[in-house]
Amino acid sequence: MSHQGFTNCLQMFPSTDMDKTAAFYVNIGFREVRYLDSEEPHICLYKDRIEIVLTQSNNEKIVPNREMHGYGYDAYFITDNQEQMEKDLGNLGVTIVRPLTTTDYNNKEFVFEDIDRRWIAVGKKQQ
16 A cells, blocks of 8 residues: 655765765664765665765865754654663764753754764654
């Protein structure tokens, strides 16, 4: 049976060094699949139900949303297991820029920074 609406979303991350960015995500448990010989070279990263697609940026550096626009995360991953994920990422040496808390918009979340200075929130709306 097919679903009539949207079913998933993936995150596009331009990168100045796809190998370096991919290595960061592989280190935190993502699986990579390279499509570097494609017309539009890219690397796909998979973990659980998350997919990130890395593309080669023409810019000299990646400018995170918070710097480009004044605020905002670069991605938001949803999970029921924020506590363990925060601990696991911290144990891997990933920078936690905002520890686990409940926000003023009623999401329980924490935020980590990736190798390209993107801020990735990990959380879920509370009932």
